[in-house]
Amino acid sequence: MSHISGVQSAQSPLALRASGSRALLIAAVLLAVSLVLPWWHMTMYAPQYPAGLSASAGVFSIHGDVTEINELNHYIGFMPLEHVAPIERRAGIVLGPLIVLLALAAAFLGGPWRLLATPAVVLPVFTVADLAGWLWYAGNHLDPHAALSTSVAPWTPHMLGPGGVGQFHTFAMFDPGFALAVAAAVLVVSALRRRHRPAVGQR
Incomplete structure (x- = not known):
């Protein structure tokens, strides 16, 4: 019995490392998608x-009925959608794939290198904060020369749920890309917690 207990104690750190690496690998795949x-x-x-009319925002670009929405927004002086977060979208072309590569490196290198996956945790948090900031800025800096200013x-504008102003009504929500990024962040946090978890017999 003591022999079996000793084997379990010896194998537990390996099992924890393996499960952490799998979590990081899955996180990288989810983030890439x-x-x-x-x-x-x-x-x-x-x-x-x-x-x-609908418009969808991703890491790299904005798609949908952008032209039509811009025409309506023009009457109240709301900035064109393509002017929202231009630096973030340009940076995302490089930083998005880089964060995926860092998560992959963390999965294969293991040990303290797992901390390389930390940006995957920061990404969805930054996205929410950045979106909230841009919604506030765009809605509170209307063009005073617009026809209906x-x-x-x-x-x-509301980040989630119904909203609107005047005769314009909106409904907003997060999409599958954000949900996958959140799932990836949860997996990374789980993997980092495993790294610091004591092995069986060491508690």
């Missing part, structure tokens, strides 16, 4: 478009 999916989208409803007070 998330880069090509939308992270957040908004649907706008207006009298001219009762069926709604005097009838619309500055406001902050």
Whole structure:
């Protein structure tokens, strides 16, 4: 019995390292897939478009009914969608794949190198904070020369759920890309916790 207990104690650190590496590898795959999916989208409803207009934002670009939404936003002085987070989207072309590579390196190198995967945890948190900042900035810095500028007070568009201003109504929510990034972050945190967990027989 003591022999079996000793084997379990010896194998436990190896098992923890293996499970941590698997978690990091899965996190890297999830994050890689998330880069090509939308992270957040908004649907706008207006009298001219009762069926709604939608725009989706990803790590690299904004897609959807961007032209039509910009035309409506022009009346209230809201900035064009492509002017939102331009630096972040350009940086994402490099940083997104780099974070995936760091997570892969952490998975294969193990040990203290697992900390290389930390940016994967920061990414979804930064995304929420950055999106909130841009929504506030865009809604509170309307063009005073717009046709309907005097009838619309500055406001902050909702990041989640229903919102809107005047005759424009919106509904916003996070998309699968963001969900995968959050799942990747959870896996990375789990792997880092395993790294510091004491082995059986050492507790």
